């Protein structure tokens with residue numbers, strides 16, 4: 001499973017994936033859903049993740065870390 005395309009419509013993840021919802025495992029992005037394919041519940045989850053996680057590049061792959069307040 002590649003994490004650089006929407007798992008539903010196969011749209012490529014943009015450089016700044018605003019509103020995209022990711023499934024994370026051990027801090028590594030496993031799959032993503034674009035804003036157009038998300039259900040209301042998934043969209044809320046994405047908003048929460050954006051508020052609490054910082055997206056970083058880890059060994060060339062997208063990853064997330066908790067926000068520290070220093071961003």
Ligand SMILES: [Zn+2]
Pocket residue numbers: 006007008009010011033034035036037
């Ligand atoms: Zn999609």
